[in-house]
Amino acid sequence: MSNLSIANSISSYIQQSEQALQTAISQASTGIRVSTPSDDPASAAALVGLQAAAATVDQYTSNTQTSLSQVQLADSVVTSVVSLLNRAITLGTEGANSTNSSVDRQSIAADVNGILTSVVSLANTTFQGQSLFGGTASGTTAFTADATSSTGYTYNGNSNINKISVGDTLTVQVNIPGSTLFDNPSASVLGALSNLAKALASGTSADIGSATNDISSALTAVSQQHAVYGSASNQLTSQESFLAQETVSFTSRETSIVGIDAATAIENLNQAQTSNSTVLAAAAKVSQQKTLLDYLN
Structure with a gap:
């Protein structure tokens, strides 16, 4: 795998991890699970009818x-x-x-x-x-x-x-x-x-x-x-x-469709933080001449 491919893979993992972390932070602070239709199309459609x-x-x-x-x-x-x-x-x-x-x-x-x-x-x-x-x-x-x-x-x-x-x-x-x-x-x-x-x-x-x-x-x-x-x-x-x-x-009913309970939100946040820390640590290892796959293996 070329250095460019490795760098792109690392960047993609980091972006996904950061996005997941930001989503978890937002859900924990607002109590809202569905902010846009793309978060959950079925729930978003149900919300429109309810509203x-x-x-x-x-x-x-x-x-x-x-x-x-x-x-x-x-x-x-x-x-x-x-x-x-x-x-x-x-x-x-x-x-x-x-x-x-x-x-x-x-x-x-x-x-x-x-x-x-x-x-x-x-x-x-x-x-x-x-x-x-x-x-x-x-x-x-x-x-x-x-x-x-x-x-x-x-x-x-x-x-x-x-x-x-x-x-x-x-x-x-x-x-x-x-x-x-x-x-x-x-x-x-x-x-x-x-x-x-x-x-x-x-x-x-x-x-x-x-x-x-x-x-x-x-x-x-x-x-x-x-x-x-x-x-x-x-x-x-x-x-x-x-x-x-x-x-x-x-x-x-609106809360049940788009909301998230505090306990679940905190659990998701902890998992996202752990996952993000793991990805960043792996990326640091790769920067020391190891690929991400080598590190995970």
């Missing part, structure tokens, strides 16, 4: 978290509306008492008008820049003042329901249109409050009693719709927990 599935779960998780925040805000708003309607019923009951003077009723009417204003403000709550109760309409305020309307307000949204995908087979309703919740023709919150204020200002005790009954009907309707948010919140909270578990599972 695609994990990305879908990440999107569902984002949808779930955003939807849960929206639903919780809406639930809080409706809770406040329910409280205001109960207050309006109390005021209406007080106002219907025949012992009240005109001045007393005017004062109570002012309180009811204040409740109406507060309810409209709540109905115009926004979430991430969009009307919470505007249906699926974007860039609009749900209710605006309108002197020509019997309630004093006009609904500017639509009646569409928004359902969000939070799983492969799971969608959740996250909104109730303002036309359903606040201005339902069969039990209008705004209409009932407006009528109660008018009855208190200029109506009879019977008118006030009738208007108060309408508030009670509106409250019943709102309470029924309120349950939609409670159900959605429960579904989303449960799904959030499920998706969190899925994320942990994907992370574990």
Whole structure:
């Protein structure tokens, strides 16, 4: 074997040994066995599929978290509306008492008008820049003042329901249109409050009693719709927990595909260091006029 051939063989052995050592060092320090597809083509292909599935779960998780925040805000708003309607019923009951003077009723009417204003403000709550109760309409305020309307307000949204995908087979309703919740023709919150204020200002005790009954009907309707948010919140909270578990599972599976346990990594590193030392020692011997094969033999 010529000196050139011997030198090339030595160089090749050293390069292979150094590459194996660097791979072992990298695996021991990072805990990752597959850094590039060439390290393990089958594992790399499995990883691609796993990462695609994990990305879908990440999107569902984002949808779930955003939807849960929206639903919780809406639930809080409706809770406040329910409280205001109960207050309006109390005021209406007080106002219907025949012992009240005109001045007393005017004062109570002012309180009811204040409740109406507060309810409209709540109905115009926004979430991430969009009307919470505007249906699926974007860039609009749900209710605006309108002197020509019997309630004093006009609904500017639509009646569409928004359902969000939070799983492969799971969608959740996250909104109730303002036309359903606040201005339902069969039990209008705004209409009932407006009528109660008018009855208190200029109506009879019977008118006030009738208007108060309408508030009670509106409250019943709102309470029924309120349950939609409670159900959605429960579904989303449960799904959030499920998706969190899925994320942990994907992370574990990814580690099992591309990772390497610490004990194995240290063992491989020790073997690579030993092998590298042997190759370098052999190369040193060859440089003293012995071939690598002679040394190994």
